[in-house]
Amino acid sequence: MNDEPKLTDRQQQILDSMRSALGSIPIASRSCGDCAKCCEGWLSGEVYGHDFYPGNPCFFLEKTCSIYKDRPVDPCRNFKCNWLSEDVFPMWMKPSLINAIIIKKQNKNMSYYEIEPAGDIDTIDSKTLNWLVKWAANTGSNIQYRIDGEIKRIGLPEFIKM
Ligand code: SF4
Ligand code: SF4
Structure with a gap:
């Protein structure tokens, strides 16, 4: 099955503004389930006196x-x-399946998606990367990812130079 988005520019604009209005509310058809990638030493935080951080x-x-x-x-x-x-990201891209986590971030006036390999892996798989590169080109989205530990960017020229 082809998972690539096939929206027109206008449909994408409407979808983007609806998503922006909804913020980061989880969509009904998705749940963390047995995924715990964000707890495996990818995020930093503290829970009841115990710190966790990358690694x-x-x-x-x-x-x-x-x-x-x-x-x-x-x-x-x-x-x-x-x-x-x-829900723009396909089901097969669940973090527990691709060993990477997708996070929307903001730097000054620039929003972008960061795709971080989770846990002790330092690169993302080629299927995920191919999908993301095509998606970024089709939607004009900015994405940042790492290959073998090196940061790469796709998107607007000012984002790439950031
Ligand atoms: S990485 Fe995403 S899907 Fe997985 S547990 Fe964390 S919030 Fe849920
Ligand atoms: S307490 Fe730890 S394992 Fe549980 S959700 Fe929070 S970070 Fe994840």
């Missing part, structure tokens, strides 16, 4: 979160990766 998973992470019902609001409940909050 150091959360103290409460077993196969999934061992304190799920009691997890704190910040950072746990507040954090939603953009696979969870935007």
